[in-house]
Amino acid sequence: MCDTKYFKVLVEEIHSTTVATIGTDGHPQTRVIDMMLYDENGVYFLTAKGKAFYDQLMDQQYIAVSATKDKKAVSLRGKIKNIGYEKLDEIFEKNTYMQKIYPNDTRAALQVFQLYEAQGEFFDISDPSNIVRESIVIGNVEVVKTGYFVGEECIGCKLCYSVCPQKCIDTTKKPVEIDQNHCLHCGRCAETCPKQTIKKVG
Ligand code: SF4
Numbered sequence: 610m611c612d613t614k615y616f617k618v619l620v621e622e623i624h625s626t627t628v629a630t631i632g633t634d635g636h637p638q639t640r641v642i643d644m645m646l647y648d649e650n651g652v653y654f655l656t657a658k659g660k661a662f663y664d665q666l667m668d669q670q671y672i673a674v675s676a677t678k679d680k681k682a683v684s685l686r687g688k689i690k691n692i693g694y695e696k697l698d699e700i701f702e703k704n705t706y707m708q709k710i711y712p713n714d715t716r717a718a719l720q721v722f723q724l725y726e727a728q729g730e731f732f733d734i735s736d737p738s739n740i741v742r743e744s745i746v747i748g749n750v751e752v753v754k755t756g757y758f759v760g761e762e763c764i765g766c767k768l769c770y771s772v773c774p775q776k777c778i779d780t781t782k783k784p785v786e787i788d789q790n791h792c793l794h795c796g797r798c799a800e801t802c803p804k805q806t807i808k809k810v811g
Pocket residue numbers: 759762763764765766767768769770784785801802803804805806807
């Protein structure tokens with residue numbers, strides 16, 4: 610299960626992303642990695658076998674990716690696997706600058722990795738007073754729900770709405786309902802609720 614429209618943003622609009630792994634010292638490490646290809650099975654990138662990054666990928670089989678451009682952002686975390694030289698030529702055809710970085714047969718130093726099971730978010734703040742947040746899922750990952758949710762004790766006082774920067778709480782219902790696609794996760798509603806019935810999840 611996945612929605613390739615977000616992969617298109619990641620690969621074609623943003624392209625250069627920040628990828629995090631854990632270093633041998635146990636601390637997070639990031640570096641800029643180009644996302645080269647996508648299909649319905651995930652997103653593809655590559656690295657050279659001689660790099661410490663390669664060793665970390667092989668060892669951890671997991672990454673976190675974040676990228677942003679023009680006030681749109683994509684963040685993903687999930688499982689990766691080495692697919693060797695599969696898709697390497699296709700990557701070089703679609704990303705012709707790679708032919709200059711690794712000319713002729715030197716591309717043999719590279720291995721392709723697939724992000725195949727992940728979850729994350731698309732975030733768009735190009736209209737600041739109406740932000741958009743959407744979930745992204747790759748593969749059969751069990752989705753962990755995150756955000757703020759209103760409980761049954763809600764009395765409909767609307768105080769949460771009055772302090773919400775995005776006014777993304779539907780007060781025509783009781784319990785009132787937070788529109789998850791426009792919520793900033795700022796927590797103001799939960800702090801304000803007299804019944805303490807807005808809970809942070811995840
Ligand atoms: S502040 Fe709490 S009780 Fe009041 S409407 Fe919001 S969720 Fe319901």
